[in-house]
Amino acid sequence: MEYKLYSHPNTLLKDHLHLVTKIGMARFLQNNIFMEYEGLMRVILAFHDLGKASSYFQGYLLRSEPRSKLTRHSEFSSIWAYLYCSEVLQYDDFECLAAKICVGSHHKDLANMDDTLIADLENEDLKQINEAVDYPEINRILHDLGLQTELSAALFSSFFELPPAHKVSRRMRKVKRSLSLKHWLVLNYLFSILIWADKYAAIFEQKPAELEGNIWQTQYLDTFVNKLPAKDNVIGRIRSHAYQELGQSLDVATSLYSVNLPTGAGKTISSLKVAIELRQLRPELQRIIYCLPFTAIIDQNQKVFENILQTSGIDPKPEYILAHHHLAEPAFKKADEYSIKNGDEYSEDEAIYLVETWDSELIVTTFVQAMASFLSVKNSSLKRFHRLANSIFILDEVQNIPHYYWYFLKGVLKELSEQLNCVIILVTATLPMILDASDGMKELATRKDEWFGALNRISLDTSNFGHGLKNTIELEDLSKAILTDIEEDDTLNRLIILNTIQSSLDLYELLKDSGEVPESRLLYISSNVIPLQRLQMIRQIKENPGQGLIIVSTQVVEAGVDIDVNVVYRDLAPLDSIIQASGRCNRNDSKQQSTVKIFRLAKDGKAYWSYIYDKTLVHNTLAILQEYPTLIPESQIAELTEKYYHRLNEVTSKDTSRCLLNWLTNLDLSKALNYHPKETPGAFHLIDERPMQVVFIEYDERARELAEEYLGYLNDDTSDPFERRGKLKDVLRRMGPYMINVQRKLLKTEDPIFRVGNSEMQLYYDLKTGFKREDKQEDYIF
Secondary structure (H helix, E strand, C coil): CCCEEECCCCHHHHHHHHHHHHHHHHHHHHHHCCCCHHHHHHHHHHHHHHHHHHHHHHHHHHHHHCCCCCCEEEEHEEEHHHHHHHHHHCCCCHHCCCHHHHHHCCCCCCCHHHHHHHCCCCCHHHHHHHHHHHHHHHHHHHHHCCCCCCCHHHHHHHHHCCCHCCCCHHHHHCCCCCHHHHHHHHHHHHHHHHHHHHHHHHCCCCCCCCCCCCCCCCCHHHHHHHHHCCCCCHHHHHHHHHHHHHHHHHHCCCCCEEEEEECCHHHHHHHHHHHHHHHHHCCCCEEEEEECCCHHHHHHHHHHHHHHHHHCCCCCCCCCCEEEECCCCCCCCCCHHHHHHHCCCCCCHHHHHHCCCCCCCCEEEEHHHHHHHHCCCCHHHHCCCCHHCCCCEEEEEEEEHHHHHHHHHHHHHHHHHCCCCEEEEEEEEECCCCHHHHHHCCEEECCCCHHHHHHHHCEEEECCCCCCCCCEECCCHHHHHHHHHHHHHHCCEEEEECCCCHHHHHHHHHHHCCCCCCCHHEEEEEECHHHHHHHHHHHHHHHHHCCCEEEEHHHHHCCCCCCCEEEEECCCCHHHHHHHCCCCCCCCCCCCCCEEEEEEECCCCCCHHCCCCCCHHHHHHHHHHHCCEEEEEEEHHHHHHHHHHHHHHHHHHCCCHHHHHHHCCCCCCHHCCCCCCCCCCCCCCCCCCCCCCEEEECHHHHHHHHHHHHHHHHHCCCHHHHHHHHHHHHHHHHHHHHEEEEEECCCCCCCCEEECHHHHHHEEEEEEEECCCCCCCCCCCC
């Protein structure tokens, strides 16, 4: 008997459901997680598109008949999944509701359970769709999938006459009394495999290839490290010992680890080695997910990891190492139409999909992308949630996560490690109290006290240029103090880190106008400058030690940016930011003891830190610093940090975290995870949304070509919309090095991307300091 129902143009519904079920179940069985839900997983995969069997949907798909309520398929499919689980398989309340939620939401985002289970279609609409479904073909498809049942219009109609105990609303009220965080993870997991398999089948129309085993081996890191210049100094010896010793404390029973090392001690490579050694100890672990706080340092780390493979003669293919952030280009090789048809390479959609679903052995990504993979309701993010199963999750510089979320993350990370069999490794120079030994966390740097105590690269000077931290200074005072220091020794490279872009621009102008600093030695780095220029300046700093460079910057240089200067000046900030700034000073222990000068900058009596930092963090920093002399040696910084985090833990309210955990437990997912400043202000979010405008700067000929390519795709009405969208996403990523974000109040435009062409550069963009700001105001972007 011939099959005639279609799921997509040129794809039979039979073939699509078979492929989705095959792909999804293969991943489910391979992961070996939540195996008690194997039957439920199969139903969700097999039933997710049953609503496409109606004549209404077929007419829309094959004969271009108008879309209407009756062409919609997800809700109808979800009712069948619910009915089958409830009346045929007699699953428990949670499983029946999970089936309905996953299938009903597979083309949209998750939401509060109560809202998700409310019908979008009227009963009369559902009854009309039911009468138009080809049940004989549906039953043949399900029989082929091993589901021996007979669906019928009469059985579907029974949904409207279910006994009270079987009704969705009754079950929902009942199940809410017994939910836990595990139920949230189960729902995410089943939903993730469904939407991943569904999209994969639609894009590739074949079963995915599995990873080629574990390519990453410790011997590749050994080869790379052995070729690095040896440093016979304190930090060099710490780096060597840490690299050799961290993995010695691993064991099969522990899933929560910390690596607490000083800045400059090589924690990036050492942590990667730990992860590889952990996979040797626990072969079921699959992927390594390396998370960093800022986009700026992802590409830097990716290049290090690629160099490790290249040093051993291995091509760093995206299957082995992949960077994922909003500016990253799709690493999977794209090809012409001939190559795509022959299966040699990937189309635009395919390449982007493989990046967004972390189809690689080692993924380097941001906290925002990493957290979105599990602390989100977005369909686009949750399609990679299942990748967390059997993974090693490295969170580098974890102290950048707001302190009022620490208790929340403690609960979530512990549950992830227990339920998804993933290993969490927190890596930092200033270990915050998110997890500790009482949670089962194990410190791998067992000699950390010895290592921190041996350091003498820098000292913290908290004298505020003689004014004391109880008092503030103005920009003019700061400028004069820096010029005085330069006069004493003009060969030292000096880095000044301020808290707002506007204050950094004002200081740059004061130093330039003084006439005492040659403009060739005065550099400016902040997010006011396009990323391409920032990288060029960082390279210039690294290649010109001892040239008397004066670098005015913001926090953009703090975490992970590998520069090494003689003196750092830092406006008052939370202690972890101060220590990160200190990591740019005498980083490699190649100079005489250097100084990090802390000051308290203000304008008209208002401190600049108050525009961007939580007052709890800064007040506790001030309290701790004032317990010590005004010159604090590096050997005391670990002690200082421990006191700071203990105090912070005592004063931080856990109310926000408890509320989030309660919402997650009750599956109130929009309240917990779908942040909106007015509708859901209490939801988890790492970035405060402010009205921002994307600005594209035509800095060079390459930028002009990219702008023309973007406009060409934007104005192309003839191409396939999916292909056009993929090409737009690709070119936008390549435009990233030329893009900055500015507050909307500084630029009045309706364009989603404001293009500054070469002829407008003088009006909008300064080649030294970036975007030109007409109004003098404090800007909160780093």
